[in-house]
Amino acid sequence: MYKDFPPEALSEEGIERTIADHVAAAKMAVRAGFDGVELHGGNGYLLEQFLSSNVNKRTDRYGGSSEKRCAFVLELLEEVGKAIGLENVSLRLSPWGVYNDMSDEARWDTWSFLCREIKSRFGVISYVSFVEPKMEEREQFSESWGKERDVSLKAFKEILQGIPVISAGGWDAETCWGVVEDGKVDGCVFARWFVSNPDLVERLVLPFRRDQECGSN
DSSP states (O other), rough: OOOSSSOOOHHHHHHHHHHHHHHHHHHHHHHHHHHEEEEOOOSSSHHHHHTTTTTTTOOOSSSSSSSHTTTTHHHHHHHHHHHHHHGGGEEEOOOOOOGOOOOOTHHHHHHHHHHHHHHHTTOOOOOEEEEEEOOHHHHHHHHOOOTTTTOHHHHHHHTTTTTTEEEEESSSSSTTTTTTTTTSEEEOOHHHHHHOOOEEEEEEEHHHHHHHTTTTT
């Protein structure tokens, strides 16, 4: 039972092994023909567990302040980048995420620091993909985000300055048009829809093109 096997914090040796495992997996992915890899730093998975203060209770160099909680993610990016080239590495983040009970006492401090370090140290990274929040989740993170701060990717896009910013969450056939052209994001993700609709591009884009050719709005 869970109570008989409570989770334990990774030792520093365990962190080194985990980074090495990611590096090995990235190398194999490239050898298998993939163009690159996306490290998943959201949804309550391992990377976000290090970032989130309600989970990361460490007292070593990987925990405590927002800056220290980012150390594992930054070290992982560095090593995977060395192995397959930073231009072939991307990162997914959910700075507003509450999935799997994630929370942070100072979300903006944590994720803005992380993005500044990414820009400074890994400026040729392929892209950063953000999971945007659902409306019903916003109250759960508003205090740690700051009510006066806009809940949008604008600030992160300004920090990352030229690193492509991809947005996932809430996009549909009505809302996606024009956001790339307006500079709000550099791309929209429809991941969940693709799971059950492998022909999504044909179903979404082709009717729009036919309408345009016919002069329809």
